Amino acid sequence: MHPARTPRIAVVGAGLGGLTCARVLQRHGHPVTVLEREASADTRPQGGSLDMHADTGQAALRSAGLLDRFHDLARPEGDEWRVLDPATGALVARHGPTPDGGRPEIDRGQLRGLLLDSLAEGTVRWGRAVRAVTPLPDGSCRLLLGDGSTEDFDLVVGADGAWSRVRPALSSAVPRYTGVTFLETGFDDCDTRHPGLARLVGNGSLLVKGAGRSLVAQRNSNGHIRAYLALRAPEDWHRTGGVDLADRQAVRDRLATLLDDWAESLRDLLRTSDHGFVNRPLHVLPAPHGWEHVPGVTLLGDAAHLMPPVGLGANLAMLDGADLAHALVSGAGIGEAVRAYERTMLPRSAEAATGSAQGLDHLVPAAAG
Incomplete structure (x- = not known):
């Protein structure tokens, strides 16, 4: 140079x-x-x-x-986490926000x-x-x-x-694939249209953790909530299972099976989303x-x-x-x-x-x- x-x-x-x-x-x-x-x-x-x-x-x-x-x-x-029990849907822990808003x-x-x-x-x-x-x-x-x-x-x-x-x-x-896939969906105008979910999530994020599958929901601005179902599954889980990711109901039916031992209130979250599901396999x-x-x-x-x-x-x-x-x-x-x-x-x-x-x-x- x-x-x-x-x-x-x-x-x-x-x-x-x-x-x-x-x-x-x-x-x-x-x-x-x-x-x-x-x-x-x-x-x-x-x-x-x-x-x-x-x-x-x-x-x-x-x-x-x-x-x-x-x-x-x-x-x-928004620096707040609420943790729910998967079997009952009850609140078991709450963390944050930190006093200094860190x-x-x-x-x-x-x-x-x-x-x-x-x-x-x-x-x-x-x-x-x-x-x-x-x-x-x-x-x-x-x-x-x-x-x-x-x-x-x-x-x-x-x-x-x-x-x-x-x-x-x-x-x-x-x-390389980590073995974990996130399935993302979303809810609009939650405080009016999904008040139950809005109360569960609060101002920050919601976590429901189970063996091989966990649910995270986070509040965004303008009343929107994003939800992610994290699954330990093969990267091609939807193809081998015959699930069309573009078919919202087919994905919901499959998730209902995967979460059949979770509380009905939690399973309802994935039945009522306003958006379809985006498949996001995690790589590192x-x-x-x-x-x-x-x-x-x-x-x-x-x-x-x-x-x-x-x-x-x-x-x-x-x-x-x-x-x-x-x-x-x-x-x-x-x-x-x-x-x-x-x-x-x-x-x-x-x-x-x-x-x-x-x-x-x-x-x-x-x-x-």
Whole structure:
């Protein structure tokens, strides 16, 4: 790279981690391009509610200069869990919220919108899929885009999630199925249309834990509740069982069988949802996952350390993005900055992956026998 030229930095993926990285870079006067394969910010729903931890997600938002705006949107009362007995449906435990509101909840879509709105116009180039990344002899990287064109950058940051197209430039690792699948559904205008469920969930989340199957329901903004039935099952459980996932009633009938020893009030929850069911098999990368440094390319978030969704992933992705951006604006060259970031991020993610795997086992205990 010519020393007088401004470094060309591309972030692949407009998720929370990539956008945090871009925001911190711009805040320090460094140009950056974000390439996103989706056509617009509204192409698809962004998922459920996230709890932002003080030492990770909130720290990243502070680095981005967005912490106050985050608190304007967040729901500190959402940091509450109610645990019910599966056989009776009775409340057996209640946790939180913490007195200091330490882990406030926010809808993923709201958080992404906050980050997008903070970026300079034109930073995100929508509809620009990346097919492959090739490191070049001069230490830069070439992106092959979905339309067959190529672009070269001095640094490519893979923030493109579980099935990253950037990762193969660094690692041959591929995600593996955990043995747990989440079936997601939703309820609208709950305080009016589903008052019983609204009372059960309260301001935060509901947990019903059984052997090989657990139910999580979480309150989002605007009276919406998302519910996830977590199952220990083969990845192709629906195909081998002859269940058409597009047939809402067929899925409900199958779930009624799986939960036949649960309280009728809990089984009713899945009979009355306003939405169909989305099948989400959970995958993880090997832990620890690492790579030998390759000039001109690095990873953050799920592209670097895909782990079960038990409350750490989004927080770590945002911290990754902030840490990488700070390293890049520190005055060190790109190579040394990326090495410094990877020396911090990789051990941290290995520890978090171990904790997340244990968290998934706690959330969905294996069935006896």
